[in-house]
Amino acid sequence: MKRLTDHPHLTTLVRLTFRNPASLIYLGLVLAATLFVAVDTLFVTHEDASFAGVWLFLLAAPTVFLFFVGSSLAGAGAGGPTWFLVLALVVSVLVQSLALGWFVRLVRRVGSAGPAHPQGI
Template identity: 40%
Template sequence: MPAAPRSAGTTLRRCLLNPLALGYLAVVAAVWVWIGVDTLLVTHADASTAAVWGFFVTAPTSLLLAGLPGPLPFLGVAAGALVQALALGAGYRWLASRGHGHGRTGASHA
């Protein structure tokens, strides 16, 4: 019997709620917390380039929108984080599904 089709919401949730995607989003959040602390609490003689790291951790998607005016580049960072997390989560789920049900017992085969 074929499996029932999944809704888009279920598929997105399964791609985002796994260790790899959540770990990536935690790294992105930690970088932006660091950027906020650097911007608000650290005195610099020159302008800080800490915000560049927010674009680096969400590249290449965020870099596509980096040249837009106003706050749009920061929407690109959010979109980049989501796109990369979905891609990592989908890859994780694909690799995890390939490892199950193929007769592997964990023992080495000589």
């Protein structure tokens, strides 16, 4: 049976998505917003609709909107069924966490490459 460490590309994706400070902060913000939405939905009564869920979509933007465009092009009305909205949010957050990890790695590599101009000039 193969382990995760036997797949270097998969290990790199996991490390970029979950094991760097920028991604962890982002995922923490998403978790906090998710808890806020859950508490607001389950325990707070409102006279009209609550906009608490908007925070999740703002944290998942802009990639979540690509899912909405895709679903509307496929013929689903108003973003599609609930399972699709949840899946779009989860995938969008993971894609953005991966992108943050990749960006942090890129910045570290550029920063450690040394000066951009030759010495002595």
